[in-house]
Amino acid sequence: MPDHDLPSPTLPRLKPRAKDSHKGSFGNALLIGGSRGMAGSIALSGLAAARTGAGLVRLAVPDRCLETVASFSPCTMTIPLTNSSAGQITASIEELTAHLEAANCIGIGPGMGGSPELQQLVQDVLRTAQCPVVVDADALNNLGAISNWRELLSEKVVLTPHPGEWSRLSGMAASDREAQVAAAIEHAKQSGATIVLKGYRTLVTDGVEAAFNSTGTPAMATGGSGDVLTGIITALICQGLSPLEAAHLGVTVHGLSGELAERALSTRVVLPPELIQYLPLALGAHAEQRSSRGIGF
Ligand SMILES: NC(=O)C1=CN([C@@H]2O[C@H](COP(=O)(O)OP(=O)(O)OC[C@H]3O[C@@H](n4cnc5c(N)ncnc54)[C@H](OP(=O)(O)O)[C@@H]3O)[C@@H](O)[C@H]2O)[C@@H](O)CC1
Ligand SMILES: Nc1ncnc2c1ncn2[C@@H]1O[C@H](COP(=O)(O)OP(=O)(O)O)[C@@H](O)[C@H]1O
Ligand SMILES: [Mg+2]
Structure with a gap:
């Protein structure tokens, strides 16, 4: 496994919910994505965000996919965006401004597809x-x-690439894990962004601290597992964790949830809705292990 010389961050935990808290206490999550044919991915991110405890979850999706996305869960709200005849978002930033202002954390990308309009939208959301x-x-x-994508990175940005996505961004081959890890740490150092380089032993770093995840299972090697992680990290930021803390805790409980589901269901593959179903147990197990051992995983 590649190495790094950065100190490990302390694994954070969520504070118990105050008795007088209300949904507004746990943040507004805004998830932007989906397209015709990939409505499921943004719905998975949304349900994972709700299950992880975001107070309100809104999914901004192509108008054409709204009913489909809404039908997956009664726990999330949907925002229709202008779309192409092929069912991809073509909206400009003005359609989203009020929603961006109301959000405590934004997740963008699952199932979105690619186009010049979407390149502009991603850029405008980050700005x-x-x-x-x-x-x-x-x-x-x-x-x-x-x-100039590097100029759009800052302390408020979390990138969650798998090795294929990171090879497109960094230029480092997906097969060269060592070079990919080094590039992730370097990009995080330069920009202050948190980078989650996914895979077996996911790397989480902000360029100052770094950790390799030790939870997870090959049973999670199925489409949609990463979409769930996006929702988890977004919801943890909504509940007051910093980007690095949310990425670190999110990656840990995501993997733990996969392990718990694999064991409980005696299955070779954990489907994304099952991963979401076991999230409360994973979050609870994390809290118990911390309090009984006084340490993180
Ligand atoms: N239900 C839905 O609606 C779902 C919708 N989804 C949506 O689909 C969209 C496309 O996303 P995507 O990740 O499937 O395609 P893409 O970015 O071309 O990556 C593939 C390339 O990366 C590589 N690669 C990947 N992992 C690697 C690893 N660990 N280690 C090494 N290599 C790795 C891989 O390599 P290979 O498998 O060829 O070895 C290949 O070259 C996106 O919007 C997503 O949200 C999905 O979430 C599924 C559920
Ligand atoms: N063998 C494995 N061990 C641990 N985690 C895995 C394994 N395979 C996949 N995962 C996890 O599943 C997720 C896959 O993310 P991604 O490739 O973005 O999936 P998708 O885009 O299909 O949702 C990552 O968090 C990754 O760490
Ligand atoms: Mg993915």
Whole structure:
């Protein structure tokens, strides 16, 4: 496994919910993505965000996919965006401004597809948003198509690439894990962004601290597992964790949830809705392990 010489961050935990808290206490999550044929991915991110405890979850999706996305869960709200005849978002930033202002964290990219309009939208969201932004999947690919994409990174940005996405952004081959890890740490150092380089032993770093995840299972190697992670990290930021803390805790409980589901269901593959179903147990197990051992995983 590649190495790094940065100190490990302390694994954070969510504070118990105050008795007098209300949905507004746990943040507004705004998830932008989806397209005709990939409505499921943004719905998975949304349900994962709700299950992780965001107070309100809104999914901004192509108008054409709204009913489909809404039908997956009664727990999330939907915002219709102008779309192409092929069912991809073509909206400009003005359609989203009020929603960006109301959000405590934005997740963008799952199932979004790629186009010049989407490259512009991803760029504009990163320039306009005052809150943290989790950039995943096709938002990473749209970002990579912008020549000055590095200038759009800052402390409020979390990138969650898998090795294929990171090869498009960094230029480092997906097969060269060592070079990919080094590039992720370097990009995080230069920009202050948090980078989650996914895979077996996911790397989480902000360029100052770094950790390799030790939870997870090959049963999670199925389409949609990463879309769930986007929702988890977005919801943890909504509940007051910093981008690095949310990425670190999010990656840990995501993997733990996969392990718990694999064991409980005696299955070779954990489907994304099952991953979401076991999130409360994973969050609870994390809290118990911390309090009984006084340490993180
Ligand atoms: N239900 C839905 O609606 C779902 C919708 N989804 C949506 O689909 C969209 C496209 O996303 P995507 O990740 O499937 O395609 P893409 O970016 O071309 O990456 C593939 C390339 O990367 C490589 N690669 C990947 N992982 C790697 C690894 N660990 N280690 C090494 N290589 C790795 C891989 O390599 P290969 O498999 O060829 O070895 C290949 O070259 C996106 O919007 C997403 O949200 C999905 O979430 C599924 C559920
Ligand atoms: N063998 C594995 N061990 C641990 N985690 C895995 C394994 N395979 C996949 N995962 C996790 O599943 C997720 C896959 O993300 P991604 O490739 O973006 O999926 P998708 O885009 O289909 O939702 C990552 O968080 C990754 O770490
Ligand atoms: Mg993905």
